[in-house]
Amino acid sequence: MPRPLGELEDAVMTRVWEWNRPVTVREVLEDLREQRSIAYTTVMTVLDNLHQKGWVRREQEGRAYRYEAISTRAAYSAALMNDAWAESDNAAAALVAFFGMMSAEQTEALRDALRVVDVGEVPGERRDGPEARAGESSG
Numbered sequence: 001m002p003r004p005l006g007e008l009e010d011a012v013m014t015r016v017w018e019w020n021r022p023v024t025v026r027e028v029l030e031d032l033r034e035q036r037s038i039a040y041t042t043v044m045t046v047l048d049n050l051h052q053k054g055w056v057r058r059e060q061e062g063r064a065y066r067y068e069a070i071s072t073r074a075a076y077s078a079a080l081m082n083d084a085w086a087e088s089d090n091a092a093a094a095l096v097a098f099f100g101m102m103s104a105e106q107t108e109a110l111r112d113a114l115r116v117v118d119v120g121e122v123p124g125e126r127r128d129g130p131e132a133r134a135g136e137s138s139g
Contacts, residue, residue: 004080005055012046016056017073022066 005013015028029043047067050056058065088094102110 003053005076008042008046009050009055012043013050013055013069013073013076016067016069020069022059022068024061024064024066026064 011032012028015031016023019027025040025044025047028047029038029040032038032043047056047058047065051058051067055070056067057070058067085091085094085098099107099110
């Protein structure tokens with residue numbers, strides 16, 4: 001079960017995910033310093049902790065390391081959602097509550113995702129394909 005990232009871990013991982021390339025402590029530090037005062041050793045410790053937890057891999061380059069994300073932010077978010085859902089004693093009720101919190105844009109993204117994984121008809125969604133027309137005429 002992935003543990004949610006802490007605030008600073010998330011800030012560091014956000015840069016690693018967004019840049020989508022191996023990064024140095026110095027690069028992350030300089031970007032973070034645009035928003036907050038932070039020490040080099042703090043960023044180095046956070047990246048080392050993320051490496052120990054399996055969020056990033058690292059390769060030595062001279063005396064420094066370059067860090068790269070092991071998975072995407074989307075995969076991280078999906079794992080957190082899956083774990084939260086699995087912990088519920090009533091999965092259907094948890095989903096209904098979650099769907100009730102979604103914005104119109106999020107609902108549309110959910111519909112798009114369901115189409116991609118081809119789970120069939122989404123409740124309340126009108127089907128206009130040949131299967132829908134064939135079902136109407138046979139019935």
